[in-house]
Amino acid sequence: MGLTAKERMAIERHSMAEQPAGFRNRNFEEVPYGYTPDEAVAEAQRCLSCKNRPCVSGCPVEVPIPEFIALVTEKRFTEAARLIKTKNVLPAVCGRVCPQETQCEAVCIQGKKDKTQAVAIGNLERFAADFERENNPMEAPEVQDKNGLKVAIIGSGPSGLTVAGDLIRFGYEVTIYEAFHRGGGVLVYGIPEFRLPKKVVETEIKALEDTGVTIHYNSVIGRLYTVDDLFKRLGFSAVFIGVGAGLPIFLDIPGMNLNGVFSANEYLTRSNLMKSYLFPQYKTPVIVGKGVAVIGGGNVAMDSARTAIRLGAEKVTIVYRRAREQMPARAAEVHHAEEEGIEFRLLSSPVEIFRNDQGWVTGMKCQRYELGEPDESGRRRPVPIENSFFEFDCDLVVVSIGGKANPLITRTTPDMEVNKWGYIVTDPWGRTSKRSVYAGGDIVTGAATVISSMGAGRRAAKAIHEDLTKENDETFTPDWW
Amino acid sequence: MYELVEKSEIFNVHKMVIKAPGIADSMKPGQFCIIMATEFSERIPMTVSDWSTDTGTITIYALELGISTLELARMKVGGSLYAVTGPLGTPSEIRHYGTVVLGGGCYGIGGIYPIAKACKEAGNEVISIVEARYSPMFYHEKELQQVSNQVFYATSDGSRGKKGKVEDVIAEMLERGARVDQAFFMGCTQMLERCSEATRPIGIPTKVALNSIMLDGTGMCGACRVTVGGETKFACVDGPEFDGHKVDWRELQQRKSAYTEQEAVVYQSLSHECLAEKKLRGEL
Numbered sequence: 001m002g003l004t005a006k007e008r009m010a011i012e013r014h015s016m017a018e019q020p021a022g023f024r025n026r027n028f029e030e031v032p033y034g035y036t037p038d039e040a041v042a043e044a045q046r047c048l049s050c051k052n053r054p055c056v057s058g059c060p061v062e063v064p065i066p067e068f069i070a071l072v073t074e075k076r077f078t079e080a081a082r083l084i085k086t087k088n089v090l091p092a093v094c095g096r097v098c099p100q101e102t103q104c105e106a107v108c109i110q111g112k113k114d115k116t117q118a119v120a121i122g123n124l125e126r127f128a129a130d131f132e133r134e135n136n137p138m139e140a141p142e143v144q145d146k147n148g149l150k151v152a153i154i155g156s157g158p159s160g161l162t163v164a165g166d167l168i169r170f171g172y173e174v175t176i177y178e179a180f181h182r183g184g185g186v187l188v189y190g191i192p193e194f195r196l197p198k199k200v201v202e203t204e205i206k207a208l209e210d211t212g213v214t215i216h217y218n219s220v221i222g223r224l225y226t227v228d229d230l231f232k233r234l235g236f237s238a239v240f241i242g243v244g245a246g247l248p249i250f251l252d253i254p255g256m257n258l259n260g261v262f263s264a265n266e267y268l269t270r271s272n273l274m275k276s277y278l279f280p281q282y283k284t285p286v287i288v289g290k291g292v293a294v295i296g297g298g299n300v301a302m303d304s305a306r307t308a309i310r311l312g313a314e315k316v317t318i319v320y321r322r323a324r325e326q327m328p329a330r331a332a333e334v335h336h337a338e339e340e341g342i343e344f345r346l347l348s349s350p351v352e353i354f355r356n357d358q359g360w361v362t363g364m365k366c367q368r369y370e371l372g373e374p375d376e377s378g379r380r381r382p383v384p385i386e387n388s389f390f391e392f393d394c395d396l397v398v399v400s401i402g403g404k405a406n407p408l409i410t411r412t413t414p415d416m417e418v419n420k421w422g423y424i425v426t427d428p429w430g431r432t433s434k435r436s437v438y439a440g441g442d443i444v445t446g447a448a449t450v451i452s453s454m455g456a457g458r459r460a461a462k463a464i465h466e467d468l469t470k471e472n473d474e475t476f477t478p479d480w481w
Numbered sequence: 482m483y484e485l486v487e488k489s490e491i492f493n494v495h496k497m498v499i500k501a502p503g504i505a506d507s508m509k510p511g512q513f514c515i516i517m518a519t520e521f522s523e524r525i526p527m528t529v530s531d532w533s534t535d536t537g538t539i540t541i542y543a544l545e546l547g548i549s550t551l552e553l554a555r556m557k558v559g560g561s562l563y564a565v566t567g568p569l570g571t572p573s574e575i576r577h578y579g580t581v582v583l584g585g586g587c588y589g590i591g592g593i594y595p596i597a598k599a600c601k602e603a604g605n606e607v608i609s610i611v612e613a614r615y616s617p618m619f620y621h622e623k624e625l626q627q628v629s630n631q632v633f634y635a636t637s638d639g640s641r642g643k644k645g646k647v648e649d650v651i652a653e654m655l656e657r658g659a660r661v662d663q664a665f666f667m668g669c670t671q672m673l674e675r676c677s678e679a680t681r682p683i684g685i686p687t688k689v690a691l692n693s694i695m696l697d698g699t700g701m702c703g704a705c706r707v708t709v710g711g712e713t714k715f716a717c718v719d720g721p722e723f724d725g726h727k728v729d730w731r732e733l734q735q736r737k738s739a740y741t742e743q744e745a746v747v748y749q750s751l752s753h754e755c756l757a758e759k760k761l762r763g764e765l
């Protein structure tokens with residue numbers, strides 16, 4: 001289209017229309033409505049089609065960003081989505097949940113002077129993917145002839161789904177074992193409906209099943225079968241472990257086992273997976289606090305706080321040890337949380353939870369912190385201020401300070417190497433120290449992102465394919481062996 | 482999937498035999514499943530009291546208490562459960578102890594059976610003690626007798642065996658000078674606590690199968706946390722069996738009561754729904 005670079009630079013970034021804050025904080029519907037086709041085209045026109053494609057290098061899976069955006073300017077939305085899918089199989093998810101402001105949009109030339117003016121790559125990705133899903137019958141991908149080899153995947157989070165999607169196309173028989181009764185991992189049990197509608201995830205899983213992937217739900221590996229059983233009893237040729245981190249951390253302070261204290265995992269699983277926000281139609285109860293304190297500053301903390309307010313809490317406070325700039329949550333989520341009336345008590349950390357006689361939480365005592373010298377990572381370290389405390393009332397505490405590696409599988413697979421924190425050790429392609437066993441996602445890296453887990457899945461699928469096809473050749477030993 | 486192939490009721494305990502071949506294949510004594518009757522249900526833990534690899538079935542005994550167990554109670558043979566996840570939990574430690582006492586109340590009457598069986602097979606002298614309010618409430622009797630050297634009964638009204646509870650039978654045994662090398666208890670929380678108190682003074686090693694509130698059953702959420710010996714443990718993966726002399730019973734009781742209010746709400750919502758349905762069908 002005939003716009004000059006200068007004209008493109010003069011256009012302001014288009015934000016997505018959203019439910020008003022004072023209205024949406026009482027419902028679980030998605031917050032942004034998404035672009036209209038006209039808005040998408042207008043936003044796409046801001047892209048300068050830079051020759052050196054800085055945004056592409058900012059993307060962990062190298063989505064061809066300027067190219068898909070060019071298709072959007074031509075209103076070839078479905079083609080745009082399919083182009084993204086060559087690199088990223090879940091664009092409708094990633095467009096919504098990727099931390100674009102630290103990835104592609106962070107390095108976008110349009111945002112060089114003013115970060116907020118980067119091309120809205122995530123919004124465009126979401127638009128294209130939604131358009132494709134809503135306007136086209138699901139396209140069955142091309143699948144190679146069956147090669148007779150069976151691969152088992154443990155966990156149906158983003159890493160497992162990616163491995164499944166790739167291997168089924170290479171001609172493998174693919175079986176996913178998922179502990180829960182629904183697939184998607186954190187996408188269904190962690191990230192709330194108002195940020196990622198579950199129908200988006202369900203459509204993707206249905207599409208995988210349609211291409212021939214078998215999903216066994218309610219199957220906890222490490223209990224139902226060990227990894228060795230998968231090879232010996234069930235005849236799989238390779239196993240991919242994508243079970244996520246999956247073990248909550250509590251604080252080492254008095255009162256952590258009181259009624260009203262939850263891990264974010266529990267709180268969010270109740271609300272999202274078990275749909276207790278629709279209680280009593282769905283029968284899993286959740287406690288609606290009057291005053292809710294959420295401890296932590298990541299996406300998980302924002303999701304917990306915003307869930308609490310939607311469930312009907314009168315007041316929700318985020319308690320975070322560091323400063324605002326250091327919050328690991330996506331900028332958009334912090335902003336949304338603030339708009340929805342969530343309070344932030346920064347540079348503070350709880351030292352005690354108060355209780356009543358019935359064992360319920362009644363309040364919390366916190367210590368104030370200040371920023372000290374930078375640590376190894378360059379972040380200024382929070383240091384407690386002596387004798388500087390404050391207290392406030394709350395009846396619900398959600399602990400969201402991260403997780404650890406769940407040992408269910410690693411303990412039953414003693415011949416597979418883990419690091420000192422219990423995460424599985426792999427080479428860059430996801431090969432573990434145990435022959436024919438691969439791993440990726442949060443169980444390897446610790447809590448990370450959807451896109452990095454998908455990237456790990458993609459690399460592992462490639463490694464599995466390479467190793468299995470070459471293994472038939474007797475002389476082949478992988479160089480890491 | 483998970484078809485209900487057999488069902489019977491002994492007062493408010495419902496025996497349910499469920500098709501789940503994979504689970505039956507991997508099941509070990511002391512383990513449990515997490516069950517959802519329908520897509521809308523809670524996930525509730527149920528001890529697996531028996532299983533058969535031949536028929537590919539597992540047997541549970543569900544004590545009807547609130548909405549979730551009521552949903553199970555209303556299921557009909559031929560219907561299917563929405564989800565059965567298992568086996569879960571660390572299996573009971575089975576070895577040659579010498580004389581083993583197993584105490585069971587409510588769902589534990591069925592629940593101790595596989596542990597008794599395995600203990601017997603491991604060459605132990607197995608003494609089972611079961612309690613109920615009155616005589617007709619016992620179940621799974623013949624099976625338990627087959628795997629026990631002796632079975633004692635205790636009833637609140639004295640209609641069978643000793644008038645009293647499991648711990649009264651134990652006290653009597655100990656008075657007679659019986660030697661007990663290991664005790665296992667399964668049943669409601671008060672019973673577990675009482676029995677642990679009975680074995681504490683003479684230091685009988687005591688395992689109790691705790692029944693804290695659970696959600697995922699894989700160690701992911703911490704809903705099931707209990708304090709044992711001053712340490713926080715996750716009952717679904719570290720347990721459900723723990724040293725009965727080290728459990729913080731007060732905390733467990735409090736945590737179990739966390740949802741009393743919601744449980745009442747949801748129970749009432751169901752009864753109303755069903756009354757309405759019945760009216761529609763002209764049954765009322």
Ligand SMILES: Cc1cc2nc3c(=O)[nH]c(=O)nc-3n(C[C@H](O)[C@H](O)[C@H](O)COP(=O)(O)OP(=O)(O)OC[C@H]3O[C@@H](n4cnc5c(N)ncnc54)[C@H](O)[C@@H]3O)c2cc1C
Pocket residue numbers: 097098099154155156157158159160177178179180183184185186187190191219220221222242243244245246268299300303330406408409440441442443447448449450451453699
């Ligand atoms: C509340 C929350 C919000 C987040 N927000 C964002 C965000 O906005 N943007 C972003 O990029 N990232 C976000 N993340 C992080 C992101 O979701 C994770 O990094 C990503 O989902 C990890 O993917 P995974 O494939 O490793 O496994 P997971 O998504 O953790 O899935 C693992 C799956 O394995 C199953 N499983 C576990 N153990 C077993 C077993 N023994 N047998 C069988 N199955 C098993 C689990 O049930 C689960 O379904 C968020 C995380 C949380 C918790």
Ligand SMILES: Cc1cc2nc3c(=O)[nH]c(=O)nc-3n(C[C@H](O)[C@H](O)[C@H](O)COP(=O)(O)OP(=O)(O)OC[C@H]3O[C@@H](n4cnc5c(N)ncnc54)[C@H](O)[C@@H]3O)c2cc1C
Pocket residue numbers: 513523524525526527528529541542543544545546547548549550551588592691692693694695696721736737738739744
């Ligand atoms: C490892 C384990 C094994 C168990 N085995 C059996 C069994 O074989 N047979 C049996 O009848 N019962 C068993 N239980 C207890 C059973 O899970 C609860 O009685 C059941 O969840 C009650 O649900 P409800 O909705 O019918 O009752 P509710 O009205 O919800 O509650 C009644 C009582 O059950 C407790 N409870 C509620 N929800 C849960 C939950 N999700 N998990 C655990 N307890 C809960 C509450 O503290 C309350 O005291 C077991 C529990 C555990 C932890």
Ligand code: SF4
Pocket residue numbers: 046047048049050053054055056065066107108109110119121
């Ligand atoms: S850096 Fe920004 S302007 Fe340049 S190609 Fe990428 S999205 Fe377009």
Ligand code: FES
Pocket residue numbers: 694695696697698699700701702703704705706715716717718
């Ligand atoms: S039930 Fe979730 S950790 Fe035990």
